Amino acid sequence: MSKTKDLLIEIGTEELPPKSLKKLAIAFKDAISKSLKEQELKFSDANWYATPRRLSVLVNDLEITQEDKQQQSRGPAVAAAFDVDGKATRAAEGFAKSCGVEVDQLERLKTDKGEWLAFNAIVKGKQSSELIPSIIEVALSKLPIAKRMRWGDSDVEFVRPIKWVLILLGGDTIDCEIMGVTSGKDSYGHRFHHPEAITINEPADYVVTLKQEAHVLADYDERRELIQTQVNAIAKNKNGDAIIEPDLLDEVTSLVEWPVSFYGDFNSDFLKLPKEVLVSSMQDHQKYFPLVDKQGNLLPSFISVANIESKNPELIKQGNERVIQPRLSDAAFFWERDLKHGLANHREALKKVVYQKQLGTLHEKSTRLVNTVSNLAGLLNVEISTARRAAELCLCDLLTDMVSEFPDLQGTMGRYYAAADGEIDEVATALEEYYQPRFAGDKLPETVVGQCLAISEKIDSLIGIFAIGKAPTGDKDPFGLRRSAIGLLRIIIECELDIDLKELIATAAENYPDAIDAKNVIADVYQFLLERLRRYYLDEGVSSDTFESVLAIKTSKPLDFHQRLKAVTEFRKLSEAESLAAANKRISNILKKSDINITEIGSVDNKLLSEDAEITLATALNNYQERLTPLMENRNYKSALTELAGLRESVDNFFDNVMVNCDDAATKNNRLTLLANLSALFLQTADISKLQG
């Protein structure tokens, strides 16, 4: 390895978007590393740093020159390179000239196809300092920036205006211009603590110099940890625990260069508001960390993180307290007004709110939900009147003042207001569960009424949106139907509900007026759900042949599907699985070529059995058919397949010793029937012939 130096790149900017800061910094480092590798410049490792005003990459032990490379160019064939007198032809002279040498300095390249003139050149490796400017420029132009902007008079586009560019290779800068800004050795410190330039002498000094002299903690993770430590220490002092959501912690880390945490208080009268309202006010609007006591009750305090060691910290505390006060007053105002109005009283006004132009108002939607949920409630043995009531109320909180101010609290506010209105607990709970799961991996409704309501909503949306021709395509899914579908399947499977998808879709489709051609999309919606089911299982690590083996059974009950799938998964762990799968595949091929009607298999004629192996198999088959009957009645697929594993020896023996396609037609048909019966036994659970070895 040639001589190495460390490389530091810092792009100084105006304040960067906090929610994408970390992503940008990592992408920048990755792009630089990748380009260096492509240029065959070796280095030991690369690190990223990021603050609101800088994106930096530190590359350790970077080779200062590329290695020299041998490059061979091939000229004319020797035969064409010299005339009869042995004098170099024009072709030879031309080639030599292009290589910058005389003809007699060229070498000969001999292969089995002939002999050519050749020139072996040593291509000098380039200096890394020559290559780095364009590597940086390209990396910046490729960052995953959602919206680029221009500023001033310039045509340059970046996430925010670039203020300075620091490039250090060893102790020297690389003179160049990056996106219109001239490079240098200077960084800049904290906007208020150290607004002046600060010279970085060596790349390795970067983090330390900024920290010790310029009030900047460039190391993102260090800053994040420091904030966490500060916040927890303050919480402990206040005898509480801070609620620290990882996303908020990241966001706060991205908003400060020099974190100084502090707490503030608010009037404890506000604690009468729903906890979620207070938490949302603090987290979303103000980026505060809420505090709870040991029992999990909110305390009338918050912790916030300033970006300055203030000369008068009390001012910052008071200022922040003054901000949260009116926000909470507003929330309290909404709360009182909504309570006075009453949740059910919003139902009439749902008639004025359009859900979707073609699909009508929210009121129409809730009426459809009432129908679907009543059906489901009957099916699942829960109080129909409870489910109906929940469906009538589930959209009402959308019209409350609180939800228009805090849209994330839809459902949650429904629960609070329903409870305050004296609705029964199950109704109130269902109003919140209606929206679950809200995102991938979110919790599912716990009450059956909530489950029915959530399922009704999802199936209604699927059918309606499909019917108006807005089904998801490619990466377009404006109504989030993929998520709805997965949510629906998860509820049915994970809450173990015995629901038939085809029936569910058909009943829900009936709620739509004729103008919406809902009946026409029943098959498409079903197919879409099966596709989502596949996705769901593949994401869980189920192999696609396992999925196919159950899909072939064509069950339309997701829970039943799931039980079969679990059985196949377990079955595949058995040593007998592979050979039985192969046998089934063989049977399926044999039967396909025969005239046997698989749907109407006759019984085996014992009199026609002659070979030992077929007699053994037929006996075993009889045996198993009887033993499996009760298992199938209880959908005990797992035990069924485990039992069937015991057939392996008889099946293997059969194929080893019996010729199915024998000359005697009656014997042949009897053997085919035997196999068809065997196959049917497995098919009660899954088509294991689909399993790959």
Place this chain on the structure above:
Amino acid sequence: MSQDNKQKEISGSKLSFQQLIFELQQYWSAQGCTIAQPYDMEMGAGTFHPATFLRAIGPEPWRAAYVQPCRRPTDGRYGENPNRLQHYYQFQVLLKPSPDNIQQLYLDSLKTIGVDTESHDIRFVEDNWESPTLGAWGLGWEVWLDGMEISQFTYFQQIGGLDCKPVTGEMTYGLERIAMCLQDCSSIFDLVWTQNDERVVTYGDIYHQNEVEMSKYNFELANTESMFDWFDTCEQESNKLIEAGLPIPAYEMTMKASHAFNLLDARGAISVTERQRYILRVRTLSRAVAQTYFESRETLGFPLLK
């Protein structure tokens, strides 16, 4: 709060509301800004003022600052909420092209009005601005002072559907909020607008009755039917004026239509889907105005380039 207490709290160093405006005007005047005057029409934000919307279009340089009263009917609270008004003031600064030191100029303006940047926590927090009715968007920040949003800071990228070249930097100060910080005051209505040896005139003295009555009008009494008609009329007029190659009166009609829409919105007279349609109608006007204005300046040879 009694009159006596109020006077005690406002020490000599704290700016009254009108002093705050004077200071900002002085400061930005010294930065080469034309101090424009408020536009004499109802608008939802200082951005609608032709000194912003129209001047951000095209290649001509421009530096201006002005106070603009803003009306947002839906924000009315009958004078009962100490932090929300349906009528309030913005101080608007335009620098075109946006200079390299624009953030520093802004921070220095805060120092001028008495914000100690070594004591307070000042932050630029991402906030991307978009005005669907103006067909405009830009990237920038909210400026936070101890957690309070006191200004909007935007690099315009598009106005009326036209790319901004050069880019205008827009700074919008929320005057009431800043005054509340400076005067350490928890209700807008208690802000000192001005004081002399004899008495204090508060913001409430001047505007409380206005808030009560206008909220009543906006939410309860505004005649929605005639407002719908008025919207249509303004739209027709605007289109006619665009045809006639008169972007400035056409723009006034666009602003009138936009305000009629805001009032209808406050009265809850527009459904969600209809709302989108009205926004699009105003945007169509804004775009036509922007294009026509650009052409008219071009015809004049972009006078301010000289």
